[in-house]
Amino acid sequence: MSKIIANGAGILVPPIKSQGIKTKMVPFIKEKVVIEQSGTWIEPFIGTGVVAFNIAPQKAILTDKNKYIISFYKGIQNGNITSETVRCFLEFHGKELEKYGVEYYKKMRNDFNENGDSLYFLFLNRADFNGMIRFNRQGKFNVPFCQKPNRFSKAYITKICNQVSNVAKVMEGKDWIFDSCTWQKTVEKASENDYIYLDPPYIGRDTCYVGEWSEEEAILLAEYAHKTPANVCLSMWKENEFRRNSHLYDFWHDFTWYEQNHFYHVGAKESNRHPMIEVLAIKR
Numbered sequence: 001m002s003k004i005i006a007n008g009a010g011i012l013v014p015p016i017k018s019q020g021i022k023t024k025m026v027p028f029i030k031e032k033v034v035i036e037q038s039g040t041w042i043e044p045f046i047g048t049g050v051v052a053f054n055i056a057p058q059k060a061i062l063t064d065k066n067k068y069i070i071s072f073y074k075g076i077q078n079g080n081i082t083s084e085t086v087r088c089f090l091e092f093h094g095k096e097l098e099k100y101g102v103e104y105y106k107k108m109r110n111d112f113n114e115n116g117d118s119l120y121f122l123f124l125n126r127a128d129f130n131g132m133i134r135f136n137r138q139g140k141f142n143v144p145f146c147q148k149p150n151r152f153s154k155a156y157i158t159k160i161c162n163q164v165s166n167v168a169k170v171m172e173g174k175d176w177i178f179d180s181c182t183w184q185k186t187v188e189k190a191s192e193n194d195y196i197y198l199d200p201p202y203i204g205r206d207t208c209y210v211g212e213w214s215e216e217e218a219i220l221l222a223e224y225a226h227k228t229p230a231n232v233c234l235s236m237w238k239e240n241e242f243r244r245n246s247h248l249y250d251f252w253h254d255f256t257w258y259e260q261n262h263f264y265h266v267g268a269k270e271s272n273r274h275p276m277i278e279v280l281a282i283k284r
């Protein structure tokens with residue numbers, strides 16, 4: 001088996017991007033999370049997959065409400081999506097994008113909103129503004145173009161292909177289940193030796209993934225996390241220079257908190273990018 005290529009910080013970077021990706025938190029999570037060999041790693045908000053791919057447990061249940069993320073990783077798992085199929089797709093559509101620019105991006109986005117195809121999802125995710133994932137109320141992907149018609153250079157395609165084959169390698173020989181469902185269904189599967197890693201959307205702010213994340217749902221998640229026999233690690237923001245997260249103080253105060261500074265790249269302007277104190281709140 002050839003080697004997995006990690007980035008400069010030794011982190012396996014996944015082919016899918018998102019505004020909430022936890023790449024920079026991975027070393028901290030790996031330091032604080034201790035899993036039982038016999039247990040299952042359970043991640044109900046897998047997003048880009050960066051945490052699971054770097055923890056690389058033997059057994060895992062990896063789910064998300066975003067069915068396109070799940071189909072994409074299932075495709076890699078069953079061998080339908082490989083670095084070769086990705087290269088072929090991105091080379092062809094990358095050339096068309098270079099010729100026709102934003103109009104071609106919009107055509108790919110319309111086609112994806114009809115066919116839901118995993119490779120179209122990858123193309124859009126890697127050619128859109130800031131690698132965002134966002135759907136409108138009708139469930140249609142609506143992120144604008146990054147405005148770089150020559151987006152898919154040879155080097156960029158190779159980088160994405162390497163990311164795909166790294167993910168394929170990390171899945172090899174592992175007992176991993178991918179499923180598209182709500183978090184309740186996933187958390188209910190956990191038993192005592194299992195470890196649940198929770199990275200839910202921000203209350204009231206993340207309306208951009210696959211629907212609203214309400215205060216009521218966040219409170220319900222805290223209830224499930226306390227009731228489950230499994231160990232739980234929650235990733236959540238604690239405070240920034242303007243605000244404090246009262247939800248964390250109200251509903252997760254009995255977990256042990258470990259803090260780290262995290263720099264979010266969410267704004268278009270450099271001046272809008274503020275550091276945030278992130279917490280890993282661990283049950284036991």
Ligand SMILES: C[S@@+](CC[C@H](N)C(=O)[O-])C[C@H]1O[C@@H](n2cnc3c(N)ncnc32)[C@H](O)[C@@H]1O
Binds near residue numbers: 044049065183184209
């Ligand atoms: C903060 S992101 C997770 C980021 C991930 N840890 C990473 O590093 O890429 C939250 C994820 O929760 C998913 N999500 C939102 N509402 C959900 C729900 N009700 N049930 C399950 N997943 C949900 C979103 O699709 C999104 O992928």
